[in-house]
Amino acid sequence: QSVLTQPPSASGTPGQRVTISCSGSSSNIGSNTVNWYQQLPGTAPKLLMYSDNKRPSGVPDRFSGSKSGTSASLAITGLQSEDEADYYCAAWDDSLNGPVFGGGTKLTVL
């Protein structure tokens, strides 16, 4: 099954900039746009970024996304304690004919 690869954890101190990477293949990230989700404990995922680098209404501009080839990344600047959450990348997969998700990155604000 096609899956996306993320680091299991990331951390930073308040005010810092952190990035989370996401690696895929030609059938997903290489040919479709990337979405990012933020999930707080015990809650449903929240769409944080879509179409590689677009923010839904209400998402602070501290969050940004980028993509190159078969990899993507999410950057968070001015890290805040409320950013502590799990972050998932996702992309449509042409082989699966559906979305695939990364394994999630647990962000800790030290």
Next chain:
Amino acid sequence: QVQLMQSGAEVKKPGASVKVSCKASGYTFTTYVIYWVRQAPGQRLEWMGRINGGNGDTTYSQNFQGRITITRDTSATTAYMDLSSLKSEDTAVYYCARDLFTRGSMGYWGQGTLVTVSS
């Protein structure tokens, strides 16, 4: 506002089936696809399948082929996910979701339904 309201938690025995509902409101139900995604404890999100709210066309992940059936009732603006031959590994939170703008950009989610499979 768009809302997806799911049915309550279920406890099932191995081999049984479970049916989870997802009541949509705040938008034209027939205009959008509804996805079903699950998350086992400590695991990644996993796409299970989707249904076109308008024509009822379904697409299922190969991982669930033969065990999953997704249906919808347009008059009730509700989608349903039926999973059969349950195993302990099917213990998970099951979510329904809807696109925000682009295909697969799930901007609206139900609250999740915990399905526990245990003998």
